[in-house]
Amino acid sequence: MTELKPWRTLSSRITYEDQWLRLRADRCETSDGKVIDPFHIIDASDWVNVAALTDDGNVVLIREYRHGAEAITLGLPGGVCDREDDSPIVSAARELEEETGYTCRSFVPTGRAHANWADHSNEIHFFLGFGAELNGQTNLDENEEIEVELCPWPEFLEYDFSGPKHTHHAAALFFAERYFKRHPDRTPK
């Protein structure tokens, strides 16, 4: 049995907030009475990430400029769970369609994990989409400029192309592979 005890949050204040970033500073007390102040938390809504597969075994990827990497990137669609979304699966379907124009016959959750339990409050919900088809309506955010690209699933699963990689997408591939190990009949040919 662990001896570890959670910290107590004595107080909490929002130190920055705009449309894009919400920063929280907590005053915390450890189990042996030490006070830590400020402890910064990126106070974010949950995120979703979608690997949408077409029936002929391609995954739907997006190419876009990402300013964190300061590079044109290639990766999986995803985004924020909006307050209006009833559940993460709804967010996943919405983000996929908004960013790519693709819709799916079905989605399955493959895993769920904290974005960064050191300093983020939120979790990422990972999904596989099946039967992806280009029959929806894109709806890009103001600053989004996106090119959609199909890639054979086994090739993307290698995650070995030149250019930037994303930790969240490696995690998505881990959860997808684990799902396919448990459901080999659904593995893209």
Add this chain to the structure above:
Amino acid sequence: MTELKPWRTLSSRITYEDQWLRLRADRCETSDGKVIDPFHIIDASDWVNVAALTDDGNVVLIREYRHGAEAITLGLPGGVCDREDDSPIVSAARELEEETGYTCRSFVPTGRAHANWADHSNEIHFFLGFGAELNGQTNLDENEEIEVELCPWPEFLEYDFSGPKHTHHAAALFFAERYFKRHPDRTPK
């Protein structure tokens, strides 16, 4: 060939900085001349993550309270690449020893990926360690309280215990699995 063009950073200012968090706000211009200001970046040093394996096939895990998740968590050791570290592999060995007291006979890099290319400037360097042994010296940060735990590698690879999961650790498992597919002789029995 992609039509996408990177943004230009017109100016950049540090909006917050202390020991734990450095926040940058950029004034950016898209390729069609639109100005985005502020674009927030978590301006962080690179991070490392280590899956250290003992010769009898266990992975070295740490249990600790993480305030992002507000929970006692179980996961892989890791941390920040210090300015004094000559390379990420040095950081990986140092963080492993400081957090767990374990040292390794050898380390191999398994992958490298942006922490979050949307809004983080840094990358995570993933390592496997071989021949892990408890013969080093722990050196915990002021606020760290850690319990070390061994877990059979195949069990951790399932990543299916109850309790919080970490996106970075799912990514670490993806990169480790990919390494072992390419080097089956090194797979823990």
